[in-house]
Amino acid sequence: MTILTDEQKQLNEMAKGFLAGEGTVAKQLRHWRDIGCKDGFGHDLWKQFGELGLAGIAVPEAQGGLGLGAVETALVLEEVGRNLTPSPFLTTAVAAVRALDGSALAERWFPGIAAGDTVAALAVDEGRHHAPAATALAAKRSGNGFTLSGAKQFVVHGASADLILVAARTAGAPGETDGITLFAVEKDAEGLAVDNVALADASKAARLRFDDVQVDADAVIGEVDGGWAPLSRALSAGRAGAAAELVGVAAGAADMTNDYLKQRKQFGRLIGEFQALQHRAAHLFSEIEIARAAAWKAAELLDKGDERAELMVSVAKAKAGRAAKLSAQEGVQMHGGIGMTDEHDIGFYMKREAVLGALFGDERFHANRVAQLSGY
Incomplete structure (x- = not known):
């Protein structure tokens, strides 16, 4: 570590x-x-x-x-x-x-x-699942700039953002990384429709509709048709960051659960004295430590510009997502009935894990990516 x-x-x-x-x-x-x-x-x-x-x-x-x-x-x-x-x-x-x-x-x-x-937002996905290369939102040359037409989903903070970074297709077909261009679009752009949606964890994401939104050539980030490079940098940083945040979600839920085990009495004893619950808490601790090690390693490799960074970022995002899910589930279960109530905070960890685990690619996406980057 x-x-x-x-x-x-x-x-x-x-x-x-x-x-x-x-x-x-x-x-x-x-x-x-x-x-x-x-x-x-x-x-x-x-x-x-x-x-x-x-x-x-x-x-x-x-x-x-x-x-x-x-x-x-x-x-x-x-x-x-x-x-x-x-x-x-x-x-x-x-x-x-x-x-x-x-x-x-x-x-x-x-x-x-x-x-x-x-506040800035990243508008990448267009379907139900994370698939950056599947970008289909069209950007066609128009005068000294481009006209954007299409829609984006799951744009976190999209309704609050002053700046929206939009992945659009200027060439090629959906599924190809070549031909994607990254644009900086301001919140008050004419033709931009925003539908604000509350997510499970009370955070907000937006559905964005681009109806012939005009942007200048100066709005291009990087090169035309070469937006995959800055987009990949943003996604790698976002995924590594999400992995670290998921470790925090896991640790916060575990801390709350351990405190409860030391306070709640049942059958005349603290429930934390029961060996079965001790074993579950110990297993959870080890899983969180492994996830933290993966998240820190991914961050370290990104800072070094190491060629293994992309692989480790996906390992970290998948592992941290799994650890956070386990911690939230164990937390709710070991709290018993009170864990199902809104009055207790433990349930918020489960909701946050569900949303953050899907952001920038869920566990399945990153498991597949690890396999691909490993040559399988």
Whole structure:
């Protein structure tokens, strides 16, 4: 497992304190859910991310950020997952920043992201399942720019985003990686229709409809027909980040369950004294540690630019998703009847795991990807 530097440990402690204090279920998730917030998160909290430097964690120092890497991002995201903190950190500070990095658009958007003022979304999928190469949304040349026509599904924070990164097809056929172009589309673009949807965990995603949306040539991120490169960077960062957040979800559910085992009495004894439950808790601990090791290794390889990074990212996303599912299921079961009630927080971990596990590819998608990258 990655050995953290003193600076990384300090960052980890800062993120832990901040999110355990300000990002709790009571202060954030329950609050925004219960008032029916259209964004599903608090912009004041996102602004605090900016004030602490977290929103700009991956933004280069020259452009107002911290200039840190995937390992540091993973440390923050594990705490986001542990506290179930709703925020646009993963889509904006991680995926969008990696897509924009090095492009002409970075100068425009990075300051707002680093300050916690800007929210970004990634519009990739068009069907029920994650399939980036299946992009069919058409981008046809029109004057000095392009006309976008088609639809996108499961765009997390799509209705709240100031900036939407849209994968569109400028050449080739769905299923081909060549011919995809990545565009930066602003929220008020004419012809863009947004249908905001509440997900199982109370977060928000959008269905987007592009009806002849006009964008300038300057909206292209990278090269025309060569959008697979920046899109892949964004997806790799997003998947590694989601893996780290899933580890946090697993750890948070396990911590809550272990505390309950030490408090709940049945048959005159603490239920944590029963060996069968001890065995289940021990097994869960080991699964979470394995998932954490995989997530940290994936982040480390991404930072090094290692050719094995893509493989390890998929290993981490699949393993962390499985560990989070196990932890949430065990947590609800070991809490008994109270675990099925809305009044207790353990159920939120199960809902978050279900949504986050599907984001950027579920366990089956990444298991297949591991096989393909391994030559099978």
